[in-house]
Amino acid sequence: MTVPTTPPRGRPHLMGVLNVTPDSFSDGGRWLDTRAAVEHGLALVRDGADLVDVGGESTRPGATRPSAEEELDRVVPVIRALVAQGVTVSVDTMRAQVAAAAVEAGAAIVNDVSGGLADPRLAEVVAGTGATMVVQHWRAHGATMQSRDHLDYDDVVTDVVRELRQRVRELQAAGVREEQLVLDPGIGFSKHAEHNWTLLGRLPELHALGRPLLLGTSRKAFLGSLLAAPGADGSLVPRPPAERDTATAATSLLAAQAGVWGLRVHDVRASADALAVLHAWTARMPSAPSPEATEASA
Numbered sequence: 001m002t003v004p005t006t007p008p009r010g011r012p013h014l015m016g017v018l019n020v021t022p023d024s025f026s027d028g029g030r031w032l033d034t035r036a037a038v039e040h041g042l043a044l045v046r047d048g049a050d051l052v053d054v055g056g057e058s059t060r061p062g063a064t065r066p067s068a069e070e071e072l073d074r075v076v077p078v079i080r081a082l083v084a085q086g087v088t089v090s091v092d093t094m095r096a097q098v099a100a101a102a103v104e105a106g107a108a109i110v111n112d113v114s115g116g117l118a119d120p121r122l123a124e125v126v127a128g129t130g131a132t133m134v135v136q137h138w139r140a141h142g143a144t145m146q147s148r149d150h151l152d153y154d155d156v157v158t159d160v161v162r163e164l165r166q167r168v169r170e171l172q173a174a175g176v177r178e179e180q181l182v183l184d185p186g187i188g189f190s191k192h193a194e195h196n197w198t199l200l201g202r203l204p205e206l207h208a209l210g211r212p213l214l215l216g217t218s219r220k221a222f223l224g225s226l227l228a229a230p231g232a233d234g235s236l237v238p239r240p241p242a243e244r245d246t247a248t249a250a251t252s253l254l255a256a257q258a259g260v261w262g263l264r265v266h267d268v269r270a271s272a273d274a275l276a277v278l279h280a281w282t283a284r285m286p287s288a289p290s291p292e293a294t295e296a297s298a
């Protein structure tokens, strides 16, 4: 199943994050039990998620990888149960074996943060199943992604665009159709805060790649450092992940204005609210089509 390139209701797709992991940076361990994970997935949909992204491997800096079996055990039962309830599911995996089992269980999207680099066989799975694939900019696994050689850019936007273009070419050579691809600059993956802000400030250059864009800013460290405040000893302490949702919703609003296809967020409700405000506001601007026309075309 290919997911439409035109987002619903005239706003970006909201992709709710469901990490079935013990160690993700903001919600590790909370949804490790299958039943709790499925309930949380359904709650994300009630909050306004159009897609639920189920992941069994934490990609945070320094994370160690689970085995393929562990990853399968975590994600497949959750995907199957959510699909049975009519949810559009994406699987957040870098492994071909997991992608294949997830699509078999009903996932519509393969969200590979490595863009097909970590496991070259993943492209064959995507080509063979016709699933949508999110191709994220990536340079290395969590253990080394923030090492000095992986943070080396001449110009972060030009370099990310070039590396993503190369991925698209290689995936097409492996049989994936261009229409299957959604691209993602990989906020926080081999990037310092300044790199992340530069990418966000220059999104039109990423749009020039000609494919829909997904962004994952939710609760990430660059927001924590933006909102840092002095601690008891006077040194700056980053805002903790669970207190970054208002800032995340602000990025969602700005990214929607910049025309992205999708937003991957933990707190779906906050971003859905921000997008509702944006829609109500811009629909009444003199240059906008009437709100009724936008709704009719959605």
Ligand code: PMM
Binding pocket: 017, 019, 024, 025, 026, 055, 058, 059, 060, 092, 111, 112, 113, 134, 136, 184, 186, 187, 214, 215, 216, 217, 264
């Ligand atoms: N970020 C994380 C995990 N998966 N997928 C895409 N496409 N884009 C992202 O930015 C992204 C991702 C890391 O965040 P998490 O540990 O909170 O899931």
